[in-house]
Amino acid sequence: MKTLDASTVHADDLDRLEDTLKTMQPDSELAFFLAALAAAVRDGSDIIAGREADLVTPAQAAKLLGISRVHLYKVMDAGDIPFVQVGRDRRLALGDVKTLLNERNAASKELAERLARTSDARAAALDSLDA
Structure with a gap:
């Protein structure tokens, strides 16, 4: 399990991620997940990621x-x-x-x-x- 501290993420990185999302299929589950991740980080929420x-x-x-x-x-x-x-x-x-x-x-x-x-x-x- 890994925790991403939102305060350590650069705004430029989020901008690039959101630009990349625009090139993905609109019905992509991965795009939906990454968009939610980007929004949460922008709001200052830390992200916890891990395998089941x-x-x-x-x-x-x-x-x-x-x-x-x-x-x-x-x-x-x-x-x-x-x-x-x-x-x-x-x-x-x-x-x-x-x-x-x-x-x-x-x-x-x-x-x-x-x-x-x-x-x-x-x-x-x-x-x-x-x-």
């Missing part, structure tokens, strides 16, 4: 997931995310971290939609009482 098989520490994984390291250990102990033992330390595959993040995001979205439907139903019921 790359191993990360629990501290790195917790940071990516936006949870505490202690909570991640509980998730690992519950068997909700696979890990490998490296000596006395644990490591997680970046792909497994991504999968857990996607699952958490999907669950959050589903909960928000369910709450919105409940709120809409409650509002409709209250409106019918007022009528």
